Amino acid sequence: MTGAGATTNVTGRPHVVIVGGGLAGLAAAAALTDRECRVTVLESRRRCGGRAASFEDPVSGGLVDACQHVAMGCCTNFLDLCRWGGLDDALRRDRTLWFIGPDGDRSRCTPSRSLPAPLHLAPLLLGMRHFSMVEKFSLARGMLRLARHRPTDRADAATALEWLRAAAQPDRVIRLFWQPVIESALGESIDLVSVAAARKVAVDGFLAHRDAADLIVPTIPLGTLLGERLVARLEARRAAVRTGAAVTAIEHDGHDAVTAVRLGAEVVPCDAVVLAVPWKAAGRLVPDVVGSGDDRLAGSPITAVHLWFDRDVVDVPHAVLVGRVSQWVFRGEPGAGHCQVVISASRGLLQGDRRALVDQVVAEIREVLPHAREATLREAKVVTDPTAVLSVRPGVEAFRPAARTGVANLVLAGDWTATGWPSTMEGAIRSGRIAAQEVGRALGIDVPGPAADLRRSLLVRLLVGG
Ligand SMILES: Cc1cc2nc3c(=O)[nH]c(=O)nc-3n(C[C@H](O)[C@H](O)[C@H](O)COP(=O)(O)OP(=O)(O)OC[C@H]3O[C@@H](n4cnc5c(N)ncnc54)[C@H](O)[C@@H]3O)c2cc1C
Structure with missing residues (x-):
């Protein structure tokens, strides 16, 4: 042979x-x-x-x-x-990232096409209505510090959360920016992923180039x-x-x-x-x-909650829902009344109670999407892949x-x-x-x-x- x-x-x-x-x-x-x-x-x-x-x-x-x-x-x-x-x-290609803050306020965040990287991120950061100016400044400083962090064996033993806390990132900035962004990019929770993996998201996914953060759907x-x-x-x-x-x-x-x-x-x-x-x-x-x-x-789980309403309810191309169980919402095929809520690092989510999860997600969707308040839910399906991605731990x-x-x-x-x-x-x-x-x-x-x-x-x- x-x-x-x-x-x-x-x-x-x-x-x-x-x-x-x-x-x-x-x-x-x-x-x-x-x-x-x-x-x-x-x-x-x-x-x-x-x-x-x-x-x-x-x-x-x-x-x-x-x-x-x-x-x-x-x-x-x-x-x-x-x-x-x-x-x-x-x-x-969605150049504008949509965030829906804890109070339901919507932020349309679009990186600049004319400013050189990494300054192209300024309008994106400034556009986040759920943060004060002080928080925006902290976030920008944290992102630059993370990008300049040189991974070493010892530093790599740290998780992203440990590093962010040591870098004095405010709790609200961690909870309403770093957590949803890192968890959705890496599919694992910030208290488990390595700081090196989080750095890769900050550098390659945001800072490196004007087009880096575009969402390709x-x-x-x-x-x-x-x-x-x-x-x-x-x-x-x-x-x-x-x-x-x-x-x-x-x-x-x-x-x-x-x-x-x-x-x-x-x-x-x-x-x-x-x-x-x-x-x-x-x-x-x-x-x-x-x-x-x-x-x-080790694997990390990702859950998708599919909802079929009697009409289309999502009036934005996508949205990051910050400070909620639901992390991202995407609209489905126009006219099908379908939308999808994605939750990364969904290990132990509501103790595995699918009914409770659907109820929670539907309540959150009705809170943030006005068309969903009047709509009737026809069908729901929860799909979890327990080993969706490799857990990128230290x-x-x-x-x-x-x-x-x-x-x-x-x-x-x-x-x-x-x-x-x-x-x-x-x-x-x-x-x-x-x-x-x-x-x-x-x-x-x-x-x-x-x-x-x-x-x-x-x-x-x-x-x-x-
Ligand atoms: C729920 C979920 C959400 C995700 N979201 C995103 C996202 O938004 N963005 C992103 O970039 N990534 C995302 N990912 C990750 C992405 O899907 C994976 O990283 C990628 O698809 C992995 O591709 P792969 O070819 O390495 O492995 P796989 O897709 O697992 O392919 C391996 C293939 O091998 C086949 N196979 C296994 N054993 C045999 C055998 N003995 N003989 C023949 N065939 C065999 C399997 O059937 C499978 O088709 C997500 C993953 C999941 C599960």
């Missing part, structure tokens, strides 16, 4: 099998299918997209995302993959965007995408090379494997490679494995691998591209790596480096 660098098919092109059709696997497929590789994606579910998934709406029968996903302007690899896939028309269900349109694009580029194809084993030749993957009795020979599955599944398939990693990696980076493994033609991908990014769509896509580049290295093919970050202005480089 073949090892790294050999070919197993009549076309003479090496055959790369990608296990897992989430964003990491699809990004790896896109990078490799453009090179001289024969690519097969094997996905165990009925549809590709992984955690970026949709379900069938009980009211309309159409697809609804299990949980609204958003990217940011700083997610250059997400945007690049969408461009490659011809998906740009299905993305909306898919306007069609993820099941269609990724599961249909991106897959169709891959197939048009001659990648084979098989769904309902659960890989049960990865075969070695006894000389440290992978030779095939197995789906029950079926054997699929290959020259290289990208294993793009979550860490627990990876640990089961290649325990000698991922091994005990799963004990040191010290976790040491346990996130690199794409390259001890087996030359087996590489890892997934939002949990070492990308330098939190566990997000962007992190997953970066991991897929890094993995594709590693496969190229093993097979002697030139494959480009991840897309470049947004270019930092001189002022940003002077302030925070990079």
Whole structure:
């Protein structure tokens, strides 16, 4: 059987099998299918997209995302993959961030297009009506201090909350800005995430560039965007995408090379494997490679509360609800009366009482959205993914494995691998591209790596480096 660098098919092109059709696997497929590789994606579910998934709406029968996903302007690899896939028309860019304060007051916060970064944030900060001038000044100072913080081993043992308190950030600023922003960006609570992860949000997501904080919102269900349109694009580029194809084993030749993957009795020979599955599944398939990693990696839950009213109730594109159980609200398909409330780090939320959660969320929605007060709730659905994202706690980076493994033609991908990014769509896509580049290295093919970050202005480089 073949090892790294050999070919197993009549076309003479090496055959790369990608296990897992989430964003990491699809990004790896896109990078490799453009090179001289024969690519097969094997996905165990009925549809590709992984955690970026949709379900069938009980009211309309159409697809609804299990949980609204958003990217940011700083997610250059997400945007690049969408461009490659011809998906740009299905993305909306919200430059204005909407905040609804504890008293229901609305703030329209838009970064400047003309001021250089990081000064572009001034109108965004000044626009937050729920903060006094003193609080706005504290927040700006805290953000700059966080950006200038140089992570060290000792400092990295701190959580974001410990660091913010030590930096004398006022409680109200922590509760009404840092908490919703960091928790929604990282999917984990501020008393658990590392200060290094929080710094990445402040720098890459806000300070680094005028477009960094733009919200990128898919306007069609993820099941269609990724599961249909991106897959169709891959197939048009001659990648084979098989769904309902659960890989049960990865075969070695006894000389440290992978030779095939197995789906029950079926054997699929290959020259290289990208294993793009979550860490627990990876640990089961290649325990000698991922091994005990799963004990040191923990997941964090995200909950989406779907509400169907008898009319459309959300009169803004999106809103961050600060100081409430509900964290973000997004409007659904126009005319469907559907909206979605997203709550990150939802561990132990209202003691797991779904009825109480729906009641609380509906009460909050009626408080902040005038149209909801008169509307009748027709249906509600709570969707929680208990391991939605990797919990980026202090010290976790040491346990996130690199794409390259001890087996030359087996590489890892997934939002949990070492990308330098939190566990997000962007992190997953970066991991897929890094993995594709590693496969190229093993097979002697030139494959480009991840897309470049947004270019930092001189002022940003002077302030925070990079
Ligand atoms: C509720 C929720 C909300 C989120 N919100 C956001 C957000 O707003 N913004 C953002 O950027 N990110 C968000 N994320 C995170 C984002 O969805 C993930 O980071 C990203 O989708 C992970 O992609 P992945 O390819 O690494 O893993 P996955 O999506 O988990 O893909 C792995 C794939 O492997 C398949 N698989 C597993 N085992 C096998 C096997 N044996 N054989 C074949 N296939 C197999 C799985 O079925 C799956 O399709 C959210 C996640 C959740 C759950």
